[in-house]
Amino acid sequence: MKHLFSYLACGILWCIAWLPTRVLYFVSDILYLLIYRLAGYRKAVVRKNLKNAFPGKSEKERKEIEKKFYRHLCDLIVEEIRMIHIPTRELLKRVTFSERDYQRFEEMRKKNIHCIIASGHYGNWEWANAFTAVTSYNVMAIYKPLHDKVIEKLLSKSRTRWLDEVVPMYNTYRAVLRYHQQNLPVLSYFITDQSPLPFETEYFTSFLNQETAVFTGIEKIARKFGDPVFFLIMKKVKRGHYRLEFHDCCPDPRSEEPYAITEKHVRMLEAFIVEQPEYWLWSHRRWKYELSDVRKNNVVISDSLQRRNKENDAG
Numbered sequence: 001m002k003h004l005f006s007y008l009a010c011g012i013l014w015c016i017a018w019l020p021t022r023v024l025y026f027v028s029d030i031l032y033l034l035i036y037r038l039a040g041y042r043k044a045v046v047r048k049n050l051k052n053a054f055p056g057k058s059e060k061e062r063k064e065i066e067k068k069f070y071r072h073l074c075d076l077i078v079e080e081i082r083m084i085h086i087p088t089r090e091l092l093k094r095v096t097f098s099e100r101d102y103q104r105f106e107e108m109r110k111k112n113i114h115c116i117i118a119s120g121h122y123g124n125w126e127w128a129n130a131f132t133a134v135t136s137y138n139v140m141a142i143y144k145p146l147h148d149k150v151i152e153k154l155l156s157k158s159r160t161r162w163l164d165e166v167v168p169m170y171n172t173y174r175a176v177l178r179y180h181q182q183n184l185p186v187l188s189y190f191i192t193d194q195s196p197l198p199f200e201t202e203y204f205t206s207f208l209n210q211e212t213a214v215f216t217g218i219e220k221i222a223r224k225f226g227d228p229v230f231f232l233i234m235k236k237v238k239r240g241h242y243r244l245e246f247h248d249c250c251p252d253p254r255s256e257e258p259y260a261i262t263e264k265h266v267r268m269l270e271a272f273i274v275e276q277p278e279y280w281l282w283s284h285r286r287w288k289y290e291l292s293d294v295r296k297n298n299v300v301i302s303d304s305l306q307r308r309n310k311e312n313d314a315g
Helices: 006-014 021-039 043-053 059-082 087-094 099-110 126-130 149-158 169-181 217-225 260-275 301-314
Strands: 095-097 115-119 138-143 163-170 186-191 203-207 210-213 228-237 239-251
Touching: 006 149, 021 059, 021 126, 043 095, 059 126, 087 095, 095 126, 099 239, 115 217, 115 260, 126 186, 126 228, 126 239, 138 169, 163 169, 169 186, 169 217, 169 228, 186 217, 203 260, 203 301, 210 301, 217 260, 239 260
Parallel strands: 095 239, 115 186, 115 228, 138 163, 138 186
Antiparallel strands: 203 210, 228 239
16 A cells, blocks of 8 residues: 555556657646646745846746746656657657767777766756667666655666666765776766755855755766766757757866866856756755754865855855
8 A cells, every 4th residue: 555656656657658759748738737837836946946046137037937947847747757668769869969979988988988977957867868878888877766666666667778777876886886897888877966965965065156065976986986077968959859968077087176076067067057047957955955054074165155155244
């Protein structure tokens, strides 16, 4: 009985996923009316996040971003469902990337170079599997486990249609080590904008005009193994179509100053969000904790956050 609802939900989603993508976008239009217009799903969270992130924008401007975000969110929901059964050929039509990026990674693969891919909850991060479907690299995605294990199993099964494996965050180091020991070059894919718990937090920075706790796993892995770091952004071209772009983030991680790698990928994500904010996951409760909630003497505060706090105090 405990998981009855979860199994029922998975069964319904599994059936819905067989619908053609164009039909699912009609479902998305209905969801927009239900989620945004009627239910107001997490509307208070979205408005608070937008107001804090963009205090210089007018209420009208933030409202426009809000509407566009909810339309994108509903598309994301149906696209996530469709991923369960979407044919690879259709995914590759809907998600494109440059031949240059493809060839670049193929050359690194031939040289047995392991790579770290940093990304965020931007565009459709799940459909990044379009690249993993064609690359000769082993690809491992790092994820934060869900409380509902039944739903998690369904999602993991759909993701591993193209990925080699999905790895819980707490097993990241051992998984990367295993690939290095076996001399199997791997792309380790991280979603960087998740919120660590207070006892996990060791670094705070300024992100979207707010003090923000950041995971430092990418930095630790990159320094330990010397793996270059790239930033992946998924730009929405039009409804149902995205373009993957890989940007250099840190080609030589062992030469970087402490926390410089973390700052680089945070700043890159922030820049893309500011450019087109409607495609970031504003309903996510990203700012659950403030610096005052973390009672640890060894928490590091970034220079950017210290400057921001001084400016606020002076103001």
